[in-house]
Amino acid sequence: MKINSLEKANFKGYSSAIKRAQYAAADKFAKIDKIGEGTNIALDFIGKAVLVPATIMVASKEPKEKKEYSALKNPVAAAFQLMMEAPILMLGSNFIEKLANKGKLDKEGSNFSYNEKLYKDKFVESVKSAAKEDKNFESISGELLEKLDKKGLGRNLKENFYDAIENSTISTKETLKKSLKEFDSTHKRLYHLQNRVCFVAAIALTPILCKAEDYFFPKIMNLIKHPQENKKPKMRISLYHFKAQSAKGGIK
Amino acid sequence: MIKPVEKSLNKFANSPFVKKHIDKCIKNPEFLTKTLLVTSVSKDVFAYALRVHNTMKNNEIPEDKKSFVAKMDATTGFITAIVQISAGLALANKKVQSAMCKKLFSVLDENSKQFKQASAGFGAVSTLVGATVLAKRILVPLISAPIAGYLENKHINNNKKAI
Structure with a gap:
């Protein structure tokens, strides 16, 4: 679905630039499909690492030294948070996906499934068998299935599948649509489950994050604020001392 | 190790809630x-x-400063939560969203599928950006800095009086 392709040619001048921007914005927002904990983590990081230091430096009336310390504290804390939450989300999501695709998260006799692979395989099978009826559908669905394998099911791809099914001459249109709907629902259920479990894990690991921050933060701040003091002093030695040490067996 | 995790996840995933x-x-x-x-x-x-709990349990912080540090953390936490929730709910409000989307996507028909999809995407992004980026990261420091200053001065004055 490409919204900004509509009547694009008729737009000229200043007002047309605004209209084009509106179509482009609508197109971008319509494509937004997966908003979850990943978005929250990214926004939190940007805010803490960039906006808070900028706000402190511009608006705070504290002495410069104190202001700089507060401003620096936030990007360091943001980096800690990112290093903790991003792996939890990625590794946790992978672990849950593997369990779900083995059927370990489904309850016997329940329709509420998280097994995305099962519904994906069913849908792909149905598409392949329906493609035998219609040459045109065969080539379009082949391309779409390739995209599905590479990128997974997104809103755009789902719309394209529905369009391809609707415009075909196959006899199993309704069955295919139902199969796609089931696959999409399972895909979304799994996504939201991954998000909620990773949120619970992030909350449970907050005490460790706080401890790590308390331990490492003063050390990092010390390194940033006083880099010279932390460097090891260079060894200075006179020629006389060097000769004396060499006679004793060398400088250790 | 994995079996109990599997069981708990299964229970969690299939709970009615x-x-x-x-x-x-x-x-x-x-x-x-x-x-x-x-x-x-x-x-x-x-x-x-x-943080409040850790401060209260930390024996390295002198008793007179302990409650002050804890109060500062509690105040900042309270302000963060209130500002973020208020900004988020205000932005997620149907009337606010509808007014913004009508302006932003005025080139689209309001009853079209495209308008609804674009509005849903904009609603989620604007609420999260407004609450977690603008409100939490710009408004909160601007509000909490003077309050922290006021509490700090009050603490210093109280200490002077006690001496």
């Missing part, structure tokens, strides 16, 4: 946005509560 919640997240984009807002706020509230 989680099933109902996930169903609602899929069907209602506004509910999903509010859920993400609540998860973001609750992480902050928990972290601040933990």
Whole structure:
């Protein structure tokens, strides 16, 4: 679905630039499909690492030294948070996906499934068998299935599948649509489950994050604020001392 | 090790509350946005509560400063939660969203599928950016800095009086 392709040619001048921007914005927002904990983590990081230091430096009336310390504290804390939450989300999501695709998260006799692979395989099978009826559908669905394998099911791809099914001459249109709907629902259920479990894990690991921050933060701040003091002093030695040490067996 | 984790995850995933919640997240984009807002706020509230608890238990902090440090953390946590939730709910409000989307996507027909999809995407992004980036990271420091200054001065004055 490409919204900004509509009547694009008729737009000229200043007002047309605004209209084009509106179509482009609508197109971008319509494509937004997966908003979850990943978005929250990214926004939190940007805010803490960039906006808070900028706000402190511009608006705070504290002495410069104190202001700089507060401003620096936030990007360091943001980096800690990112290093903790991003792996939890990625590794946790992978672990849950593997369990779900083995059927370990489904309850016997329940329709509420998280097994995305099962519904994906069913849908792909149905598409392949329906493609035998219609040459045109065969080539379009082949391309779409390739995209599905590479990128997974997104809103755009789902719309394209529905369009391809609707415009075909196959006899199993309704069955295919139902199969796609089931696959999409399972895909979304799994996504939201991954998000909620990773949120619970992030909350449970907050005490460790706080401890790590308390331990490492003063050390990092010390390194940033006083880099010279932390460097090891260079060894200075006179020629006389060097000769004396060499006679004793060398400088250790 | 994995078996008990599997069992607990299965129980969690199939509990009526989680099933109902996930169903609602899929069907209602506004509910999903509010859920993400609540998860973001609750992480902050928990972290601040933990800091207050750790301060009160920390024997290295002198007794007279302990309650001051804890009060500062509690105040910042409270302001963060209130500002973020208020900004998020105000932005997620149907009337506010509808007015913004009508202006922003005025080139599209309001009843079209494209308008609805673009509005849903904009609703989620604007609420989260407004609450977690603008409100939490710009408004909160601007509000909490003078309050922290006031509490600090009060603490210093009280100490002077005590001496």
